[in-house]
Amino acid sequence: MIKYKALTGNEATAYVMKQINPDVVAVYPITPQTSLMQKFATYVSDGEVDTEMILVESEHSAMSACVGSSAAGARTMTATSANGLALMWEIVYIAASTRLPIVMPVVNRALSGPINIHCDHSDTMGCRDSGWIQLYSESVQEVYDNMIQAVRIAEDPEVLLPVMVMSDGFIISHGVENVEVYPDEDVKKFVGEYKPDRYLLDLKRPHTFGPIDLPDYYFEHKRQQAHAMNMAAGSILKIAQEFKEKFGKLYSLIESYKVHDAEVAIVAIGSTCGTAKAVVDELRAKNVKAGLLKIRSFRPFPEDDIAVALLKCKAVAVLDRAEGFSATGGPLYREIKSAMLGREKVLVRNYIYGLGGRDIGMNDIHSVYEDLQDIAKTGKMKPPIKYLGVRE
């Protein structure tokens, strides 16, 4: 029997963490993920999980405690958001380079300043080069499903990299949705027991974790990390396939929504994809060949899949919910441009939108598709980077 629960993104994440029952969760709460950890702390207090919950004095300490715990051999999680993630920065890199399969839900919100607590992707886009796998979610259901898969991806012996599971601040984290939740035993069986090959508390085989790595070895360890990220795409697909067989929902690195015959397409990340799908349906009803390409896995970046999906489009809009300040467009746009190198027949335009929680509605998305139809018709695209929804 299928069971539904009305949950916010934070509640669904706490709920799935309860089902996964990690050994250790180290946490310093920061809005808007606060309610996530508040809910999980309730599970701990009520004895519904065996988790050792460590309350620390900062986000830097939270990730440090996670590194120690994961190295010790415990299945480890934390959660963060925005400036909390920024404060973790140093240890975020160390977690990845020490190859510790930590899973961290991140509730996306704007980095200060000016001080702002609302949704954009500047926090996780800022650490896109940290060596973590990054899975973005469109809905509460996807956060729930991504969390289950994230544990398996992180702990895959071919990968052994930490995973961030993203949800849009307030839009997903505090928005209530009807979520299909799976039985506890099915989730537990799917994630299985964590059996690390190497761990600090292995008294029979003592190892050193986190030593100094001078110029004669550091490079080789970075090469290994790059290899692990190369292997991650295959692992994400393999585990998605298993997930489909068990729970019936299909995930991939990207999701093509009516892109196969689209003349105009939007590429986006996160909750905006849901809004864009509704617009695509309206346009399709008017015989406009519109499509949406959703990026689920930003790291690793599925360059080839994206290029193949967009190949037949005439005009493409890349929606960035982070500025990036490269002076040449947002972070997703830069990568899509690079993916489309040698395929310049497809005109790609950048829209930077929704910074600091600025709403994006269907009318905004409609205006983008209208622009795209003009671009497809005239072949003219000026300027190549547009700010959607800013007061000019």
Place this chain on the structure above:
Amino acid sequence: MSKQKAKASKLKNWKELAIGGLILEAGNAAEYKTGGWRTMCPVHDPKKCINCMLCWIYCPDSAILVKDGKVTGIDYDHCKGCGICARECPVKPEKAIKMIKEEK
């Protein structure tokens, strides 16, 4: 130079190394040769040495070689040339350990 080349050829490639900088064997610091860092080189004179073992106690790199209660020389693979041994050597008027400039 030939020494360095020989060392480089023994370094493991990225496929052979344990991941994440993990060190799998205990007590392997001795395998890491730090002698190449030296600019000043301690030279031990066994004729002057009174085998008081002060240099052995002070050496931060365990680079004073001792056999049967006697200092037999310096482990140049690990001595970084800090000079503590020469500084602490109590032999007078001339010390039993002298620092000389490292020559190639």
